[in-house]
Amino acid sequence: MNGGKIWDWAWVRALNGDMEKHEMEELEMRLQQHLVVYNNDVWYWSSSEQQCFNVKDARQSLSNQLDLNEQAYEFVWNKWAPGKSLMFVWKAVEEKVPTTTALRGGGVNLQNVICQTCGAAEETAAHVLLQCNFAKRVWEEIVKWTKIPAANTEGNLKELLQELNDLQRSRKMRKAIHAIAIQTMWTI
Structure with a gap:
């Protein structure tokens, strides 16, 4: 606002105790030091060289972490049990x-x-x-x-x-x- 920052908090409950108050003050201090840039949000894919999300890279990342040939566990839904x-x-x-x-x-x-x-x-x-x-x-x-x-x-x-x-x-x-x-x- 007018070149400055005003933080309008909408907490569900009031701060409880000195520790939470101290943490809140520390958070406000850190936020005041942070430069807020008004640009559009962008999704990045950390496993991709391009840093842009795509399904191919997601599948490649998952296949490196999982054995796709292993049969998945199938839970038995027994109607006799509640x-x-x-x-x-x-x-x-x-x-x-x-x-x-x-x-x-x-x-x-x-x-x-x-x-x-x-x-x-x-x-x-x-x-x-x-x-x-x-x-x-x-x-x-x-x-x-x-x-x-x-x-x-x-x-x-x-x-x-x-x-x-x-x-x-x-x-x-x-x-x-x-x-x-x-x-x-x-x-x-």
């Missing part, structure tokens, strides 16, 4: 449930990410649902009840679900065992 349980396990397979490790990875400041139940490892979805001592005991009981071979609780969720789908049982029995596994993970 939808909320299926959705939870689907997210857990991809480590997208709010465990302390996932929250820390998402920017939440957590000092301790060790499992609060057993204290033996970081709290990940695989740990909580399979590898934690509590989860292992639950799986031992499920194995006894369903009369299936021992569940591999040392692996990951994808491996366990694949093992259950590969059991030498009738189709209906595999579907029932899969639904039990889904509901067990939801309950844990």
Whole structure:
């Protein structure tokens, strides 16, 4: 405004505490030192020599990072299991449930990410649902009840679900065992 800068903040809540006030003052100081240029925004592609985004460069970058010949994991949507349980396990397979490790990875400041139940490892979805001592005991009981071979609780969720789908049982029995596994993970 008139050659100067005025910052009009529209925060959802008021600043809380001295630390936030100090951070706000520091932000304002840095912004005052920054030269604002009034040009159109441009998208750049960091993996491209031309620095201009195009689909060819995006595909090339992805193919360098992924094995395109590897078969993608296909989650089994079992109609015998409740939808909320299926959705939870689907997210857990991809480590997208709010465990302390996932929250820390998402920017939440957590000092301790060790499992609060057993204290033996970081709290990940695989740990909580399979590898934690509590989860292992639950799986031992499920194995006894369903009369299936021992569940591999040392692996990951994808491996366990694949093992259950590969059991030498009738189709209906595999579907029932899969639904039990889904509901067990939801309950844990």
